[in-house]
Amino acid sequence: MSIAKEFQASKNELENKVILVSGGGSGIGKEAALAFAECGAEIVLLGKNSDHLEETYNEFEARKLRSPILHQLDLETTTEEELKKINNALIEEFGKLDGLLNNASILGDKSPIESYKFEVWKKVFDINVHATFLLTKSLLPALRLSKEGSIIFTSSGVGRIGKAYWGAYSLSKFATESLGQILSDELENTSNIRVNSINPGAVRTQMREQAYPAEDPKINKEAKEILNAYLYLMSDKSIGISGDSIDAQ
Template sequence: MSDISAAETRPLAGRIALVTGATRGIGRATALALAEAGAHVVAVGRTAGALEELDDAIVKAGSTATLVPLDMKDGAGIDRLGGALFERFGKLDVFVGNAGVLGPITPLAQVEPNEWDDAIAVNLTANWRLIRSLDPLLRLSTAGRAVLVSSGAAHKARAFWGAYSVSKAAVEVLARTWATEVMNISSLKVNLINPGPIRTRMRAKAFPSEDPETLPAPEEVAAAILSLCLPSFEETGKLYDFPSRGLKEFPVPV
């Protein structure tokens, strides 16, 4: 009875889960949800102090963590990450690509090149480099699971949101392409999630007049992300729309 209970309450026991943007908001909540489910969490973030605070919370949750201070614009650092994880763990079971920036909210013609480059680098290119670095490790897992965080902005041509919307639309194609490539040759499942409006610092920056108390907390969407990371979740190439609590089917590639 106790073994069955442990399997139900800590379904990721013995598994390694990496989360980017893990120091606050959805990333932090997801890291804690994975830890509570039994995973050893590889927490990636820019701020060492915030990572240490997360580590304390993970220990309180009864799990352990590896802290990786890393800027998502550090491509060489991302490239080295996969090798370091292989040397220590020999595999990776879960990858949650959550790190992102809002970028400039301004007309496309007025976006500065460095602002555009930063948004694309963090939201898109970093996830591509993470795929290059982590894909071999995820294939070594008996149930590799990858979840990339998208946005409703990926499906809206909202004025002034060009850099963010374009980067998130590209992330969706990136994830769907990856899912298709590994579909028949690996147990790896790759999916997307659209959190929708969530009570985060990024949301407050984008909508300063909005009452954050009217929005779901990061912990709520983290629970949905956790469900996509479980070995029992067998769908791939889908987008989970958190506001509607449903999976979105994409056209089947031909």
């Protein structure tokens, strides 16, 4: 959808919106959170590494953006109870949640199925699939209180076509695409929440380096250069768009 890729957000595009970003302390999530805040949104960051969260917090301060709310938790071990507490805190503080960017993921091993370690397989599913489901489910009450809610799931090229050695990560992204489509269908007539997925494409982050250690990182765009589609899907300009899979590049 070229309208998403070419979208130019205005300074106040996301004013009065509250947006939660999982994996918001580093990589694409960090840059997306900063871009949402630059457009006026109130940001809630969820991440595992407290140093990353703090660095991102400091970057918000340095840019004179409203301070983000931080939730340090491990999506591998989190519980529905812990995530429901975040939902309740959002309702108490803001009365709603307008946007959820499901961005946190791990790569796991790049390995043939024949030798793929089951412990790694399970960990990838726990973080990329089970925790994404639980986080989304737990935050739906707050999202239902938004006038126009938006959920973005983060997919991948290998979430649409399976490729050798991408193992559990590829399956987890197929599952993510499916979760987004199911939820979009379920919410269509019962809420004002739209649900879409984004494939960021190749982006210069720690995950990309892990996947392609021999590649020159400079050939890929930086996270801050691929955010138009993210801003489009969070903005009211995308009202009515749901169940779509969008390429950021």
